[in-house]
Amino acid sequence: MATNYLMRNEDLVRKSKDEVLLRCLGKTEYMKVMGETHKGICGAHQGGRKMCWLIRRYGYFWPTMLKDCINYSKGCEACQRHGPIQQAPSVPMNPVVKPWPFRGWAMDLIGKIYPASGQQHCFIIVATDYFTKWLEAKPIKTTTSQAIITFIEE
Incomplete structure (x- = not known):
């Protein structure tokens, strides 16, 4: 695995499968990059896999990238509040009528x-x-x- 990494201009970079050099980030840096990518000025609150793909496209890398991106997008409060609502099948609703309290x-x-x-x-x-x-x-x-x-x- 060490052959995929090299130092370039004081930065650690990783060579991807298609020979593109990706800058390796530490925790504080990648948390900032995930925040900007997900909800920054041009962020579109993408899901974890799409966000991971975008960050790689921007030229960044860290070993637990996919897992961290998925967890970050799952934890986004705005995404939880305004995400797609699961649709229930449209069937007529039938009220449950009981004759006294605690009967059902x-x-x-x-x-x-x-x-x-x-x-x-x-x-x-x-x-x-x-x-x-x-x-x-x-x-x-x-x-x-x-x-x-x-x-x-x-």
């Missing part, structure tokens, strides 16, 4: 949420009562049976 209820888990919250919560557990439409939600760190039992008991 549903639970669901949302997650894994990336990046995790400050307290490392990666999932949200949600319960809904079909009669009153009352909703309870709680962030949790793991989806263990004990965490679910504690939520139900609370």
